[in-house]
Amino acid sequence: MNRPLRYAMVGGGPGAFIGAVHRMAAALDGSMQLVAGAFSSSAEKSAEAGRDLFLDPDRVYASWKEMIEKEAVRTEDRIDFVSIVTPNFLHHPVAMAALEAGFHVVCDKPMTMTVEESEELCRTVASTGRVFALTHNYTGYPMVKQAKHLVQSGAIGEVRKIVVEYPQGWLSTLLEATGQKQAAWRSDPARAGVSSALGDIGTHCENLVHYVTGLEMEEMFADLGTVVEGRALEDDASILIHYKGGARGILYCSQISAGEENDLTIRVYGSKAGLEWKQENPNYVRVKSSDEPEKVYKRGNGYLHSSAQGATRIPSGHPEGFVEAFANIYLEAGRAMRAVDAGQPISDADHPTAQDGARGIHFIHTALESSNKRSWVDASYSPPE
Numbered sequence: 001m002n003r004p005l006r007y008a009m010v011g012g013g014p015g016a017f018i019g020a021v022h023r024m025a026a027a028l029d030g031s032m033q034l035v036a037g038a039f040s041s042s043a044e045k046s047a048e049a050g051r052d053l054f055l056d057p058d059r060v061y062a063s064w065k066e067m068i069e070k071e072a073v074r075t076e077d078r079i080d081f082v083s084i085v086t087p088n089f090l091h092h093p094v095a096m097a098a099l100e101a102g103f104h105v106v107c108d109k110p111m112t113m114t115v116e117e118s119e120e121l122c123r124t125v126a127s128t129g130r131v132f133a134l135t136h137n138y139t140g141y142p143m144v145k146q147a148k149h150l151v152q153s154g155a156i157g158e159v160r161k162i163v164v165e166y167p168q169g170w171l172s173t174l175l176e177a178t179g180q181k182q183a184a185w186r187s188d189p190a191r192a193g194v195s196s197a198l199g200d201i202g203t204h205c206e207n208l209v210h211y212v213t214g215l216e217m218e219e220m221f222a223d224l225g226t227v228v229e230g231r232a233l234e235d236d237a238s239i240l241i242h243y244k245g246g247a248r249g250i251l252y253c254s255q256i257s258a259g260e261e262n263d264l265t266i267r268v269y270g271s272k273a274g275l276e277w278k279q280e281n282p283n284y285v286r287v288k289s290s291d292e293p294e295k296v297y298k299r300g301n302g303y304l305h306s307s308a309q310g311a312t313r314i315p316s317g318h319p320e321g322f323v324e325a326f327a328n329i330y331l332e333a334g335r336a337m338r339a340v341d342a343g344q345p346i347s348d349a350d351h352p353t354a355q356d357g358a359r360g361i362h363f364i365h366t367a368l369e370s371s372n373k374r375s376w377v378d379a380s381y382s383p384p385e
Helices: 018-027 043-052 064-072 088-100 115-128 142-152 181-186 197-213 306-310 322-341 354-373
Strands: 005-011 032-038 081-085 104-107 132-134 159-167 217-225 236-243 248-254 265-270 274-278 284-288 295-298
Touching (some): 005 088, 018 032, 018 322, 032 064, 081 088, 088 115, 132 354, 142 197, 142 274, 142 284, 159 197, 197 236, 197 265
Parallel strands (some): 005 081, 081 104
Antiparallel strands (some): 217 236, 265 274
16 A cells, blocks of 8 residues: 555544644654544534535535445545544444444544443454454553563563553543543543543553553452542542562552642562653663662664654654654554555554453442452453453
């Protein structure tokens, strides 16, 4: 395919945050082009977004259903994939419709509202043969890939303990009552689903642990709470986890940790050493042991694993960050799309999949079950292939 991949976006209209991030990420390497979209549930706002993005007005739609229906029958300039950046309740129906129309899909997390929807989506991805990439963007950071290599190569020994946390403070007050768009939909069960803190940021914690260590959960004890009076969904969660193989874990995510911004942090302690990566200072992985000086691995250097080197764009010392990590998800998804469309295998594509999405949805619902029962519950899960 000697051209950029063409895509359409659902969501990401006026007032949205994440849609613009996705568009920047997709454009970063020059291999993808936005050509169509249904950017809002309001036809007027969708048209406004299309004008701002200089799109052909004939390819800016009043609804996502109209967009998929009309784009599916185009010939010469048909889109290759659909990017879904809507509130959670639309992820499943839009993704299903896009896959069944023959399009690849890139979707924001959490993947669906229910476990049943997530498993149906896994099966549809398999039956259609289309590529599905979930934007757990933190797996796109070069030094997360280095951390994964250090764990899986045995450099820190057998994993014994994992501590992962994602504190935010932006919902320390009842912000949704002011009409703030991002707070309003994340706190609304009809649009966000059964969870706020776990669905929005806790799934990033779960996914990051699985990506870096490869470990599967065995059982958990969750304590979920709604701290701010008047809020419909939980805004704080603390979870104890037992992983298969014996490792213990602590997962903490919070939207009411005043003063915190986006301090996603993972620490993995093995029998030889421990490592730490922090999203707010993402270009370094620190490794500590009992009998050696601390080591600091820095992004952009030749001593890193090939996966970390391949995920970087600029020389060491120049910081890379959030948008570039998103771009790595799009880059890998695009590579997989080109391979599928050329009839080639894609076994080495390094992006979160529908199975990762299903694992995240199961994690949310299991944590809710544990918190409601105030007890340990079985957390093991194998998503459909």
